Every structure is written in structure tokens, then in C-alpha cells.
Amino acid sequence: MIDPMTWRTWKTRGLLLAFWTALALSYAASAVISSRAEGRATPWGGVLVWMFCNFYLWMLLTPLVAWLGRLGGKDGWRRFLAVHLPASVLVALFHTVVALSAYWWISGPSPSMKDRTLVDFLRTSAVYETHLAWITYWVFVVALRAVASRNHLRDERLRNSRLETQLVQSQLQTLRVQLQPHFLFNTLNAISALALADPMQARAMITRLSDFLRLTLEERHAQQVPLSRELEFLECYLGIQQVRFRDRLVTHMDIAADTLGAFVPNMILQPLVENALHHGLLDKPERGTLQVMARREGDELRVEIVDDGLGLPTEGTTTGIGLGSTRTRLDMLFGGRATLALSRRDSGGTRVEVRLPYREQPA
Template sequence: MEPVRGGVVPAPPTSARLGRQALAFVFWTLLALSYTLSAGLSSISEGHPPGWSRALVWNLSTFWLWMALVPLVAWLGRRGADGGWRRFCAVHVPAGLALALLHMLVQLSLFWLVCGPGRMPVHTLGSYVAMEFAYSYHLAVLTYWIILVVLRGLESRRRLRDEQLRSAQLQTQLAQAELQALRMQLQPHFLFNTLNAISALALADPLQARLMIARLSDLLRLTLEEGHAAEIPLAREMEFLRCYLDIQRVRFQDRLDTRLDVAQDTLRAAVPSMILQPLVENALRHGLLAKPEPGNLYIASRRDGDLLHLRIDDDGLGLPPDRPLEGLGLGNTRARLAVLFGAAASLELNRRAGGGTRVELRLPFREHAA
């Protein structure tokens, strides 16, 4: 669906307009036929000839004329829509009376031209004309207001739908802008840390520095290939994470052992891009970096009904008992989840019974559209 720009709704295609016009013609014709049938059956029940032809001409001329006047009523409705009740009444009271009179005169003229005034004594012709005038005029005024109310209701519904569309588009654009801002906060942080590590290794261990540069190149390539995608397949996210862990293993040397346990049925799951990297970095920085002996990092994924469950365990130093579970650099990740999923996603940080920390991430499971 094309976006609505500047509050102007694009004109519908010609085929759509013709379809609506054909539907309107069928509607008004069926209405005339139903009135004709009702009038004929009423005459028969009263013991009079049904007069099908006269009834048909009368009703077709009535409703087809109103069909032709609908665009004018719609235009008058838009003219009187703004400005409150005073302007509304100032436009539609005289317009309704004038259009009703016009409709009545044209309709009676067409009817008498086709069918004639009918057989009746001359002395009753004046009273007949007066009766037809009063009845037709009253009905025409009432019909004008019915058409006006229906058209204004349809216009209000269309405007509400357009406003909802504009609101949804603005919310989507805002969410994308917020997501991009959050991602830009994450990427420079990681890059600065990696470049500092490469700088430290450049003289002490040139081979390891070149290895980190190669892994960083692979990681940046993956990032550029995904562009600004909000979500990617979990398989792609794991490929990105492997590059990141290769870099970290160079930094940790033989002090880091990693294990990836990714369920096969979760590889095509859609996940926010770079959602695991800050969680893994958090585990390394707060749990494993200060640990004197080698540490283990375990990353797993599984499907739990309609949810995707991601888990990151480390056997690091763990969280001090007096330290809160929040405020450990997970604010951006929580914000990204809130932007993309609202309350449907959750992020939990817990102390492991055997030491270390566990991070559990749950989000709606759906396959990524290729």
C-alpha cells in the first residue's frame, strides 16, 4: 500500500471508480424495483389494477435522479463539513429544500412525459397535482437528508481509516528510527573495544592482531550485507556471533571456551539483528574477564511453542549478592525488544546456583521471510 503523503489521499484507479458506479447503479435500480413491487402488491390487495408500468417509471425516475444528484450532495456535504453547526445548517437547509424542489419538478415532468397524468376527472386534477406535489416534495427533502447522513458517515469512516494508516506509518517510521539509534549505540562500543585490543596486540603479537583484523573484517561484512534490517534469521545472527567470539578468543587466548547449542528448528527464526552480541559481551565483561582461571560460555536456542527461547550461561564470577540484577549494560537490548515486540518479549538476568550468570531471552517465534 502506498503511503499517504501530505494528508492527500490518491485518487482511486479508473477500474475502481467504474466498479463503484456500477454498484451504485445496481443499488438504486434494485431499490426502485422493490418500491415498484411493493406498490403493485399494495394496489392488488386494495382491489385496484397494479399499474406495473406506471409504478416502474415513477420509481426508476425517482431513484435514478437521486443517483445522479449524489455527487452534488457529496460536494455540498464537504462544503458544510467545516465551520460547525451554523455553517452546516446554513449550507444544507436551503440546499436540501432547493434540491428537493428541483428533483420533484424534474421527476414529475419525466413521469408525465412518459406516462401522462393518468385518467381522472378534470375537476379532481388540481387536487391530484397538489397532493402529488406535497407528497413528492416531502419525500424528496427526507431523501436528501438520508443521502447526506449516509455520505457523511462514509466520509468519516474513510477519514478515520486514512488517519489510522498515517498513524501506523508514523509509528513504524518512529520505531525504525529508534531501533537504528539503539543499534548505532551498540556498534561503536564494540568497535572501539576491538580496535583497542588490536592496537595492544600490534606490537606484542602481530599474528594475533592480523587474525583479529581478519575476523573484524568478516564481522563488518556481515553487518553491511544485512544493511539496516531490523530482523535477520537466527542462523545469520549465529554466524555474526561466531565472528565476534573468534575475536574474543584471541583476546582471552586459552582462557575462554565457548559452546553453541542451536536447535535445528530455530535456525530460520526471525530475531533482531545483533541482539546476542551485547548479551555475550556483558557475560564476558562482568563474569569471565576478571576470572583468574579459564571460563566457559554456553549459548543455546530452542523453540517453546510460539516462543523462541535464547539462553546465555557463563560460569564467571557471577553477580555480587548486594548488586542489583539490572543496570549491567542491558538497557539498549531491552529498549530494542520493546520497540520491536512490546510486551511480547522478555529478558531475564539471574544468578546461577553453581556460580555465574544466566541470561534468558524470549520473543515471539516466526520464520524469517527470505
Template sequence: MSLESSDSSRETLLRRAVIVSLFLSWALFGAWVVWWFLFRELTSRVIFVDLNPLESGSSMDHTAFRVALQQELLPWVPAVLLAPFVLWLADRFPLFGKKRYAHSIILLLGGTSFVVFCSLFQDRAARRQPIVAPTPAIETWFPPGLDKTPGGEFGIPLTKAIGRDPQADIPEAFGLPPEVDPRRLPGVIVDREDMKKRIERNWAQIASRSEAALAGLPSAPSSFIGFLDGFIFVALVGFSHAWTFFRTARKENERSALLLLRNAQARALALQAQLQPHFLFNTLNGIAMLVRKNPDAAEEMVTSLSELLRIALDGERKSEIPLREELHFTDRYLGIQRMRFGSRLRVKRSVAPETLDILVPALLIQPLIENAIHHGIEPRLEGGEVRILASLEEEMLMIAIEDDGVGFGKSGAGSGSGIGLKSVRERLSALHPGRHEFRIEKPSGGGVRMMIRLPARLVAHTE
């Protein structure tokens, strides 16, 4: 097994372990929530809220607020607990493909189970929720017999403490005239703590008589709650399918981009392979011309050509190389041409150092120089000069090959119809579609200037 496949398998196992851990953690959390809402024994069935504290200094009951908030969020609890499993079910049985009809039946059964579970959960949990009730003011007066009859746990609350001393002044009490002394009325007076104990002790009877009013929800879930649960299930399934389509589209885009890149590289390599025989033919033709005039120079030219071919063939499988390697190859080619033309060929080079590590198509500059020499310098008896320029402008690499030769119209210079120039155009289009520029123009001083503009991509250095 290769190192790359081993890393991929390890990554897959790690991802699966994380997913399983998350699902188990969520399942344990769900079990705790179910216990909390459905099976936990309540310490108190009634949570009292002090609406008229005597000297407590605070009217905020945090326990009552928590219970009220819990009851408001209760309808959403089962949907949140089941959401990961619904998303998994929708991803495992999508509504597309060859088995979409069978999957639709599975999702329909899953949706029905989802609604039933949510309804049962909400109904049972609502009946086990503590009731938030106001604490009687200070003391409560019960008329005769009211405290002994069913429902007689609620009397008339008094706003102030009456006290136990019959000689004390009688304060005003809610529901009674100021001149009436509750202590002299028939009935029973209980204080706040006694009232709490009475309600807690008789809660079973109170709940059986007033369940719909005190339990917060009716005995059966309404049709609206069932519709809401069904809508939540459909929304979760829709989200899962949308996420699946998004992932599929992203993978397809990545695959298409990779395919286009590989096709472009293959096309560039094919064009480069076509260019190498053309370059070899022209160079051998120059050697043949030197054999009769200067056999020693021809022999040296063959030696230089062998080294040049070694460099070219070593890079045959690469569609792009750093600019410094392309310039090194170009220098070897110019060395051969200097043997042929002697002092008639002059070369100047102005290359910015920051451009040397930028990738360029292999055999990009050599055809341009060959075109300048063949069409611009060779027709002139006195020869001429070839200039190589490279600079970086706004994240774009600028390459220019100039000559002061015969210019346009004399020998087809700048027409761009030769094999070398045609190959340069096609390879730039393959590697940088819509993001490059290649133009041929006539400078004011004569000759031909060939300009290339392409994205500046640095070589990826690997350790």
C-alpha cells in the same frame, strides 16, 4: 517516471473508468425506467383478474400480480434511481470544512430538486398505471337503458352461463330469483369477452369520472409522501458523510501506524548506531591487551575485526535481520573472543532450524554474549561456558543466553544497566511495543540467564 508511480497512475485511471462506466450504465437504466413508467404506451389500461374461472383450473393471474407489485414499489423508484447521484453530490459537497455553508446551500437545492422530481414522477407514473379490476363472472345483465348511460358499463354479473337456447333449463343467477328468466327481462345480456371490449372502449369516460378511485393515487402527492422523499434524501446524505468519515479515519489510522513504524525503525537504527562504537571500543581494547602478550594473535584479531566490521556496516541501514545473519555475526565476534580467552571460553549453541528465518533486531545477541563474557566468564580464572538457545513457542521466538560465570553481585552481572543491555531493551520496545519480554534471571546452577521473547515474523521472500 518510476515503475511504482506508473502502476499507481494506471490503477487510478482504471478506477475512474470503472466509476464512469457504472454511472453511465445507471443513467441508461434510469432512462429506461423513466420511459417505462412515464412515456410507454400501454397495451391495455385495465388488467382483468378472473375471480370465478369456469373451467380454467387456475385462479392465479401472474400479470395482475406483477402490476400490483409494481404499484406497491412505485413510490421508491425515483429515490432508488437518484441515490447514486445524491451520494456523489454529498461526497462532492460535504457539510464540513471551510466551504460547509456554501455546500449546505447546494445540498438544500439538491434536496428540493430531489423531492420535486420524486413527487412529479410518482404523480405522473401513478396516473399511467394499469388498473387491476375483476372480470365479470360469466355473463352480465343490464337493465333497460343502463348500458347506454354514463357509467352504465357495470351491470349485474351472473354466476353461470345462461346459454342461447330458450328451451334450456333456466339456471340460478346472482341477483335474480331462481324463477326469473333473465332472457325474458327487458335489457341486454353480454358475455365476458363483450364486457372486456366495452370497458376498454369506454375507458376514457370511466377514468375521467372515477380517476381518484381507479388510478390508485390522488391527483396530487400527499404531504406524507413529500416528507418521506425528504427523509430519504437526508438519509442518503448522512450515509455519504458517515462513509467519508469512515474512510478518513481508516486512512488516518494507516498513516499513524506507518508513521509509528517509521519512527520505531529510525529509533532502532539510531540506537544501533550508538551500539556499534561501544562494540568497537571493547574489541579494540581486547586487541590492545593482546599486542603485548601475543602479537600474532593480535594481528589475526585485527583481520577478523575488519571482516566483522564489514558485516556490521553492510547491515547498518537495517533495523531487523534474519536470525541466521545475526548468528553469523555472533560467530565472528566469538571467533575474536576465542583468540583472546583461548580455552577459557567455551560456547554451546542449540538453535531450532525453524527459527533461522525469523526477523530479530540487528545486533541483538552480540551485546548479550558480550555481557556474559565480560561479567561472567572474564572474572573467573578457569573461564566458563556460554550457551546460545533459540526455539519457537506458540508463534513467539524464544532466545536465551546463559553463562556459568560468577553470577549476580560480583561484577554487576545482570543489572541490565550497561550500554549494550540498555540498547537491547530500548530497541525491543521500539520495534515490538507491548509485545515482547526481556528478563534476566539466576539459574539454579549459577551464572546468569538472559531471556528474550518477541513475535515470530518471517522474512518476506521476494522473487
């Protein structure tokens, strides 16, 4: 089996060879066509030999020019000129001598120069060809620097993207750490209140709390989970609250089947449900109802948490840990594409609506 790195190396070399070959053929065709248009019969053989000697030599010199480009690309223009001014002259002279010598040895002297030597041939053609090689060198340097700058910009963007992703993950983890103690303290306070009044219920709550923590730890590294998994967390949490509320709490789950595979932020529902229970249903003297609904609407997932509790305070809403952290997480994960809205119900109680992009893969 061919190693992937070896395959990529040979693929790159093959592409370079094809590029320089195509360049040599196109220049040869242009030279022959131009000569014949001017009434001069120029044989293909000599032109092809010269073009291949010329361009294949530049192909072999490309790594050297690229290295010189990297060397001269540091520490500003002074270093750039200090490296490339002498290098351009030396490389141009080297290219001219080698290319002309190779052409002389392969094709032999032309009829007009059959009585002259290689030195005479070099002296005749060196000035013109060196000038062209010098210009070609600078075109090379500019092109290679442009490619290097583009690659550097791409790598910098990729690095910044990775840093931003790590920052978001760190911030989300901090928010989860903030949320979990908030939930644990409330639950432990409830267990403490039940310990003397109803030890059996306190034990049942401890068991459900351990199940909830186990599920949480299993997904501790996941920033997003399928809605079906999130509903497992929520059902476990509601089991704890059912012990706490006893027969004063009725829950309904109205979840569309086509939403179960949608990815949502981990533990996004628990703080919203906790907010509804704590601020809407806890102080309600009679039985209260909590409903959780999920629907897909085009490219959006709409989740609603509705209660028939005491409703929002007349002085307006306050943003506690649960709502504040949820808004922050939605903003970090989805930006302006996700919203959280809190509103009064005409029939009494509160409605929380979350809209976020529908995805079956994590964002």
C-alpha cells in the same frame, strides 16, 4: 490489459448501479404488495417507472450531495447549516421536477389525468414529492457524513500507525548507533593492547572486525533478521573474542534446526554475549565456557546465553548499555510479548533468557 484504477472505477460504478437498482425494485415490490393488500389493483409497470426515475436520479445526484457534504462539513455547525439548508430545498425541488417530468414523459398521464397537462401534474404532486425528496436529501447527507467520518478515522489511524512505525524505526536505529560504538571501542582497545604484545593476533582481530562490520552494513536497514543470519554475526563476533581470549574461551552453539528461520531483532545476541564475556569470563583466571541455545516452545522462541563465569555481583545486577538497549528494543518491537531475564546459575555463572514471539516474517 485493463488499468487497475480504471477497473476499480468501473467496479465502483457497477456496485452503485446494482445498489440503486435493488433499492428501486424493493420499493416497487413493497408499493405493489401494499396496494393489493388494500384491495387496489396497482400495475407493476407504472410503479417500476416511477421508482427507477426516482432512485436513478438520486444516484446521479449522489456526487453533488457528497460534494455539498464535504463543503458543509468544514468550520462547524454554522457553515453546515448555511450550506445545507438552502441546498436541501434546491436539490429537493430539482429532483421532484426532473423525476416527475421523466415519469410523465415515459409512462404518460394516468387515465384520471389524461385531460391535464404536465404543469397540472407537477402542481398536484410537487408538495408531497418535494417533502420526501427534502427528507431523502438529509438522510443522504447524514449517511455520507458518517461514511466520510469513518474513512477519515481510518486514514488518521493509518497515518498514526505509519508515524509510530517510523518513530520506532528511528529509535531502534539510534539504539543500534549507540551499541556499535560501544562494541567498537571495546574491540579497538583490545586490538591496541595486542598491537605490541602480539602483532599477528592484532592483525587477525582487525580482519575479523572488518568481516563483522561488513555483515553489519549489509543489514543496516533491517530491524529484524532470520536467526541464521544473526548467528553469522555472532560467530564473527566470537571469532574476534576468541583472538582476544585465546585458549581461555570455549564456545558451544546448541541451535535447534526449526528455529533458524525465526526472525529476531538485528544484533540482539551480540550485546548479550558481550555482556557475558565482559562481566563473567574476562576476569576469570581459568578457562571459561559460553553456550548459546535456541529452542521453539509453541508460539515462542527461547534463546539462552549461559556462562560459567564469576556470576552476578552480590549487590545485585546493573543495567548497562547492552542489557538496557536490548530490553528497550524488545519492548518497542514486541511490547509485553517479549521478555529478557537475567539469573544466577546454581553451578556458578550467569544465565540470560530471551523469550519473544516465534515468527517467520518480521513483526
